Amino acid sequence: MHIDIDEIAKTFGATTALRPVSLNIPSGALVALLGPSGSGKTTLLRILGGLEFPTSGRVLFNGQDATGMTVQDRRAGFVFQSYALFRHMTVFDNIAYGLRARPRGQRPPRAEITRRVTRLLDLIQLPDIAGRYPTQLSGGQRQRVALARALAIEPRMLLLDEPFGALDAKVRKELRQGLRDIHDETGLTTVFVTHDQDEAMELADLVVVMSMGRIEQIGRPQDIRSKPATEFVRDFISA
Amino acid sequence: MSDTALPRPAFRVATDEAPLLRIVLIAIAVAGLAVLVFAPLAVVFAEALKHGWSAAIQSLGNRDARSAIQLTLLITAIAVPANAAFGIASAWFITKFDFRGKAFLITLIDLPFSVSPVVAGLCIVLLFGANSAIGGWLVANGWPIVFAIPGIVLATIFVTFPFVARELIPVMIEQGRAEEEAALTLGASGWRTFRTVTLPNIRWALLYGTLLCTARAMGEFGAVAVVSGKIRGQTATMPITIEMLYNEYLSVAAFSMAALLTALALVTLLLKTILELRHADQLAATRRH
Ligand SMILES: Nc1ncnc2c1ncn2[C@@H]1O[C@H](COP(=O)(O)OP(=O)(O)OP(=O)(O)O)[C@@H](O)[C@H]1O
């Protein structure tokens, strides 16, 4: 699914989180929103996911206006910064949540849910943790469960807010590759937020550099490196 | 190596007090508890059983006493669920939305704790009494509030309102909105999210608040005394009946009723303790402080 962001702006009371920004994300792309703290990355991601609504501007999915579409109807697989796993549910129930929440007619039968959850646990390479609670998992395991939970709803796109933010360097590297593999396997249009430029450059097809609610540059990693469009991008990349 | 002969220095954790001070502190705490909590409890039960079990039980068996017990249980059965619902709604509203005047609203929730129950009762009389516009209309239509059960229910709800909300607000603030948002992105409706995510996460705080609310609802005196009119056999709750019996020098009857009321409150506390012990691991998992 391709996503068009058309002159989206967002203010919270007196603070401007996003000045009008525009961005076209081709179907199946892996896009990084890169920028310093407070630059509006999370706000933009939440607007795509339907958790926040823009003050002005439009969002289009496959060319259709989706600005007012509810969060449920968007079917965006969202991975939260702190993962937001349901703490009172086992890993199995966490991953099955989205399938069980479907309206009766579209809900898969119990055996089918079990089959899908098992397959997702295999996909994230954690086949044996179905019965555990989130508090009994390591940070890296939680992140992967959050990813599996988001994938379970057969999303139309994948949105990840600093998916590797809370992890140590070694685990980050492993999970980076994991995300790349899952992206390549599913072909889902994927947007992830990061303030780590190595992560953005290494992983993404397209990097969007943001600062103070503005998009400074959109480009392939090598282009951003070799031809920084603004002073800010040059400084940020060389930092 | 010769370190085996070295005397072990006596390390003391920084937060440990000197032994003497510790003993003094414990003694003060125990003495305080004994004088302020255990002694009155013991006196209540001793006075009730002064003339033996049969006298005590007989005094609880007469018509007015039975009516008082039924009334108190009825009022509690209405006020506690109502306050649980109000408490959840207001805690949810306060923690899940950003709006102006939030701090003011939180203060407002505490109001029943700071206003004297008698004043609260008087307000209800002024608002709904037969001399007010609303009250006059209600009485004319056969729905008296004051000196009737609805007034007692209102007074009890007002006085015990903060218990549930105050337990829930800190827990819900700490938990934030992320899990609810996650449920919504997974396709769950608002109601489903509330049922399957919000409610399980607050269930312990809700239980605590509800139990405290129950104990207080059964024992409320001041506000109820003003609005009930103290009609024996009709609007006299257990605490009101205790006072009336005591004023009539019927001390066995008064203390028997008091002992029963105390026992009901103790059962509530016992329930809370049992649940805490049985679900200690889950309590730790949901990190309730
Ligand atoms: N709910 C909100 N209420 C008020 N202001 C907000 C809210 N959410 C974000 N903001 C403000 O909008 C701006 C952009 O925030 P945003 O969270 O999008 O930044 P970010 O790029 O994700 O930063 P970080 O890397 O620190 O997560 C900030 O100035 C922030 O204070």
Ligand SMILES: [Mg+2]
């Ligand atoms: Mg952010």
